[in-house]
Amino acid sequence: MSTKVSYTNDAIQNSERDTVVEQAVGIAKHELARLADEECWQRAVQCAAEQSHGRLQWLPMSVAYGDAGMVLAYTALSKLEPNCGWEYVAHRHLERAVRFYEAVGRRFGFGLFMGLSGLLFAACYASSHGKQYRRMGQTLANHLVKWLQEWLGTTKQSELPFEAYDLMSGVTGVAASLIRADEDFGGVYGALTDILDWLISRAQQGPMGFCTSAQDARPYIPYARSRVINCGMAHGVPGIVAVLAIARIAGIRRPGIDEAIKRLSDWTVSMVDTSGPDGWRMPYAATVCGEAPQSDPKIARVAWCYGLPGVARSLWLAGRALGSTELQDFGAEALYHAASQMAIDPGKYSPTFCHGLAGVLRIVQVFAADTGRDEFTRLSHILTKAIMSSYTRKNPAGFQNREDNGQVVDNCGLLNGSAGVALVLLSARETDEMRGWDRIFLMH
Numbered sequence: 001m002s003t004k005v006s007y008t009n010d011a012i013q014n015s016e017r018d019t020v021v022e023q024a025v026g027i028a029k030h031e032l033a034r035l036a037d038e039e040c041w042q043r044a045v046q047c048a049a050e051q052s053h054g055r056l057q058w059l060p061m062s063v064a065y066g067d068a069g070m071v072l073a074y075t076a077l078s079k080l081e082p083n084c085g086w087e088y089v090a091h092r093h094l095e096r097a098v099r100f101y102e103a104v105g106r107r108f109g110f111g112l113f114m115g116l117s118g119l120l121f122a123a124c125y126a127s128s129h130g131k132q133y134r135r136m137g138q139t140l141a142n143h144l145v146k147w148l149q150e151w152l153g154t155t156k157q158s159e160l161p162f163e164a165y166d167l168m169s170g171v172t173g174v175a176a177s178l179i180r181a182d183e184d185f186g187g188v189y190g191a192l193t194d195i196l197d198w199l200i201s202r203a204q205q206g207p208m209g210f211c212t213s214a215q216d217a218r219p220y221i222p223y224a225r226s227r228v229i230n231c232g233m234a235h236g237v238p239g240i241v242a243v244l245a246i247a248r249i250a251g252i253r254r255p256g257i258d259e260a261i262k263r264l265s266d267w268t269v270s271m272v273d274t275s276g277p278d279g280w281r282m283p284y285a286a287t288v289c290g291e292a293p294q295s296d297p298k299i300a301r302v303a304w305c306y307g308l309p310g311v312a313r314s315l316w317l318a319g320r321a322l323g324s325t326e327l328q329d330f331g332a333e334a335l336y337h338a339a340s341q342m343a344i345d346p347g348k349y350s351p352t353f354c355h356g357l358a359g360v361l362r363i364v365q366v367f368a369a370d371t372g373r374d375e376f377t378r379l380s381h382i383l384t385k386a387i388m389s390s391y392t393r394k395n396p397a398g399f400q401n402r403e404d405n406g407q408v409v410d411n412c413g414l415l416n417g418s419a420g421v422a423l424v425l426l427s428a429r430e431t432d433e434m435r436g437w438d439r440i441f442l443m444h
Contacts, residue, residue, distance in 0.1 A: 016381075017377070017381060020381060020384055020385060020388075020428075021384075021428045021429055023388060024384050024387075024388060024425040024426075024428045025080075025425060025426055025428060025429050027388055027391050027398075027422075027425060028077075028421075028422035028423070028425035028426045029077065029081075029422075029426070030393070030398075031391070031398045031399070031418050031419075031421075031422045032073060032074065032077055032086075032419070032422050034398070035070070035397075035412055035418070035419065036074070036086075036089045040396070041412065043396045044396040044397045044410050044411075044412040044418075045058045045412065047396045047397070047409075047410040048397070048409050048410050048411050048412065048417075051407065051408070051409045051410060052403075052407065052409050056409065056411065058413075059100075059108065059114065060096050060097045060099070060100035060101075061097045061098075061100050061101045061105050061108060061114075061115070061116070061118070061119045062108075062113065062114045062115075062118065062413075063112065063113050063114075063118035063119075063121065063122060063414060063415070063440060064113040064114060064118075064168075064413060064414060064415035064416070065411070065413035065414070065415060065416070065417065066097065066413065067093035067094070067096045067097040067100075068093070068094075068097045068118055068119045068121075068122040069122070069413050069414030069415070069419060069420070070089075070090070070093040070413075070414070070419055071090050071093045071094045071097065071122040071123075071125070071126050072122055072125055072414060072423065072437045072440075073414065073419040073420075073422060073423045074086050074087070074089040074090035074093065075087070075090045075125050075126045075437070076423055076426055076427075076434050076437050077426060078090060079431060079433040079434045080426055080429065080431060080433075080434055087126075090126055091126075094122060094123065094126055094133070097119055097122065098119070098123075098136065098140075101116065101119055101140075105119075106147075109169065110144055110147050110148065110151070110174055111163070111168060111169035111170065111173055111174070112167060112168060112169070112173025112174065112176060112177055112440060113167075113168040113169065113173065113415065113440070114168075114169065115169070116140065116143060116144050116147065117144055117173060117174040117176075117177035117178070118173070118177065118440065119140060120137065120140040120141055120144055120177050120181055121176070121177040121180055121181075121439070121440055123136055123137045123140060124137060124177070124180045124181050124183075124184045124185070125180075125436060125437055127184055127185075128433075129183065129184050130183075130184040130185055134185060137181065137184065137185040138185050138187060141178075141181050141185055141187055141188050142187070144174070144177075144178075144188070144191070145187075145188055145190075145191040148171075148174065148191050148194065148195065149191070149194075151171075152194055152195075152198060155198075159211055159212060159213055159216075159227070160210075160212065160216075161212055161213075161216035161217075162212055162216070162217065162220055162230055162235045162236070165199070165202070165210060165240065166230070166234065166235040166236065166239060167233065167234055167235070167239035167242075167243070167442060168234050168235065171195045171198065171199065172199070172239045172240050172243045173239075173243075173440075174195060175192060175195045175196060175199070175243045175247065176243050176246065176439055176440065176442060177439075177440075178191060178192040178195070179192060179243075179246060179247055179250055179252075179439070180436070180439055183250075192247075192252070193252070193254060196244065196247055196252065196254050196257065197254055197255075199240055199243075199244060199260070200244070200254060200255070200256045200257055200260045201256075203240070203244075203256075203259075203260035203263060203264055204256070204260070206263050206264070206267060207229045207237050207264065207267045207286065207293055208229070208288070208293070210229055210230070210236070210237055210240065211227050211228070211229050211288055211293075212227065212228055212229070212230065213227055214226055214227060214228065217230070217285070220235055221284055221285050223298065224285070224287075225287075226287050226288060226289050227287070227288040227289075228285040228286065228287055228288065228296070229285060229286045229288065229293050230284075230285050231268070231271055231282060231283055231284060231285050231286060231296075231300070231306070231311070232284065232285075232300065232305055232306035232307070232310065232311075233304060233305060233306070233310025233311060233313070233314060233441075233442065234304070234305040234306065234310070234354070235305075236285070237264050237267065237268055238268055238310060238311045238314035238315075239310075239314070239442060240264060241261060241264045241265050241268060241314045241315070241317070241318050242313065242314040242317050242318075242442040243442060244257055244260055244261050244264075244321070245261055245314070245317035245318045245320065245321035245322075246317060246321075246439075246442065246444065248261065248321035248322075249317070249320060249321050258321075258322060261318050261321055261322060262318075262322060264318075265314070265315055265318035265319075265322075265327060268311060268314065268315060269315065269327075269330060271283060271286060271295055272308070272311070272334060273295070273299075278341070279337045279338075279340070279341050280308060280333075280334055280337040280338065281299045281300075281308070282299070282300050282306070282307050282308045282311055283295045283296040283297070283298060283299060283300060284296055284298050284299075284300045284306055285298075301355060302338045302339075302341055302342045302349075302360065303354070303355040303356065303359055303360065304353065304354060304355070304359030304360060304362070304363060304441060305354045305355050305359070306355070307338065308334045308335065308337065308338035309335055309338045309339065309359065309360045309363045310359075310363070310442075311331075311334060312331045312332070312334040312335035312338065312363065312367075313331065313335070313363050313366070313367075313442065313443060314331075314442070315327055315328075315330055315331035315334065316328050316331030316332065316335075316367070316370070317331075317442075318331075319331060332367060332371055332373070335363060335364065335367055335376075336375060336376070336379075338360070339360055339363075339364050339376075339379045339383070340379065342357070342360055342383070343379055343382045343383065343386075346382065346383060346386035347386065347389075347390075349386075349402075350400075350401055350402035350403075350416075351386075351387045351390040351391075351399045351400075351401075351421050352399060352401045352402075352411070352415075352416045352417060352418075352420060352421055353414070353415055353416065353420035353421065353424065353441075354415050354416050354420075355404075355416075356401075356402070357383055357386055357387050357390075358387060358420055358421045358424040358425075359424075359441070360383060361380060361383040361384060361387065361424055362424045362427065362438060362441065362443060363443070364376050364379050364380045364383060365380055365424070365427060365428070365430075366438070366443050366444070368380055380428075384425070384428060387399070387421060387424075387425065388425075395410055396410040396412070397410035397411055397412040397417060397418040398418050399417070399418040399421040399422075400418075401416045401417055403416075423437065
């Protein structure tokens with residue numbers, strides 16, 4: 001591993017920091033209050049459909065862009081401001097998401113960001129650790145367990161598409177949801193351990209256990225010409241490392257889990273380029289042409305979904321699970337390098353979560369809390385101010401998403417929209433009751 005970076009410690013006055021936190025929370029509350037109005041929310045949804053030329057359609061059961069995601073935002077706000085009625089807004093969105101699932105939900109799969117496990121996660125978070133929505137949660141969990149048993153019984157391929165095992169659509173995301181569901185509602189431990197054992201068994205091959213054909217990889221990596229291994233948190237090996245580590249930290253013991261975490265995290269570290277003239281870098285993927293995977297020359301952006309920030313969190317969790325301060329320190333260094341690059345010109349990034357400022361800010365927030373290091377507090381301050389400067393009250397969505405093709409969209413959802421940004425800004429004043437929403441992003 002690399003020599004430690006020299007951290008700068010230019011202090012921020014407490015009064016200035018507190019002012020920025022209050023401003024951030026105020027903007028977040030204002031945006032969520034606007035979207036709580038059905039007419040305003042519907043206008044934003046309609047604008048997104050028009051601006052994206054029909055590609056962006058609201059899906060009620062979706063955490064990424066649907067009512068299930070709004071449940072997380074309004075539940076967090078209700079925990080920050082109890083007895084202000086925000087829980088009723090969350091309830092309205094949850095009811096709409098469940099009704100949609102009951103009508104046509106199975107066609108959208110069991111994935112975390114679009115499917116049943118995401119809806120289950122939203123119900124878990126809204127339940128306040130099982131105190132509410134118990135019957136609903138147990139019903140959704142039972143459906144998911146049955147579905148998983150069918151899937152695991154038919155999955156025998158040596159190579160699978162990313163969607164089979166990744167965080168967003170595959171069993172990594174399902175495992176993240178079930179860890180929470182087991183804590184809140186129970187009855188899913190067997191299904192959870194089946195998934196973990198499946199991931200561990202594939203990890204016996206190292207990263208090659210998650211190798212994908214060029215054809216299956218192209219929707220995510222269009223330039224793929226050979227087999228690839230995805231290096232992003234959202235679709236690749238770092239997400240698997242993170243969910244196995246979270247399970248281990250939660251006290252779940254499975255044969256081979258420590259070895260799987262170490263094998264995959266060591267390989268992930270080997271993919272980080274620490275010699276670049278502009279700082280540390282991470283490829284989108286590793287190509288597999290011979291026996292061993294080779295780092296792809298295409299460098300990933302600075303983001304949660306791909307690139308160093310998401311990888312940094314994955315490695316820190318692995319270090320905690322394994323009791324390795326060296327691995328945790330490497331993760332902290334990686335995030336410092338990446339977030340410092342973003343802080344040089346934050347205005348060129350979208351303010352949103354998946355591939356923008358909010359996602360990196362959330363990672364910086366949790367590193368600041370976990371490590372107590374001043375440099376992460378400073379970076380959090382810089383990124384928070386950059387996000388606030390992008391807020392425009394006159395737009396249907398106060399935080400607009402800048403898509404890869406340059407199109408600006410009034411997305412009001414969680415993954416790529418203003419609800420997700422607001423949730424991160426609210427977390428600048430995070431309470432114990434609020435914690436846990438970011439499990440869908442594998443932060444804890």
